[in-house]
Amino acid sequence: MLLTEEQINKLKETWTRYPYVNDTCIWCSACISISPDVFTMNDEWKSEVMFLESYEDLGVDDSIMACPVESIKWLE
Ligand code: SF4
Structure with a gap:
């Protein structure tokens, strides 16, 4: 969910x-x-971020590096 x-x-x-x-x-x-605990698919077949208290140690950096179109970045 967005x-x-x-x-x-x-x-x-x-x-x-x-x-x-x-x-x-x-x-x-x-x-x-x-x-899988961070990203999910939305109705438009796009990846979306789920709400969590923390996103550390859940492989986000690895997902950023694996994304072929550089769609993911950290915000704060
Ligand atoms: S890795 Fe990038 S292109 Fe692939 S689903 Fe995730 S955000 Fe989309």
Whole structure:
């Protein structure tokens, strides 16, 4: 599910960095295979970030490196 504005604000308040997927995603599913607790598919066959308290130690850096179109980046 897409992070809501409220969820993003909560992450910012706690200085929690979080991954962001832009609309260049081609749905190769690599990030979901690597970080299934972080990424999910949306109705438009794009990867989306699920809301978590923390995104550390869940393979996000590996997903960023595996993404063939550089769709994922960290935000904070
Ligand atoms: S790895 Fe990149 S292109 Fe592949 S599903 Fe994830 S965000 Fe989309």
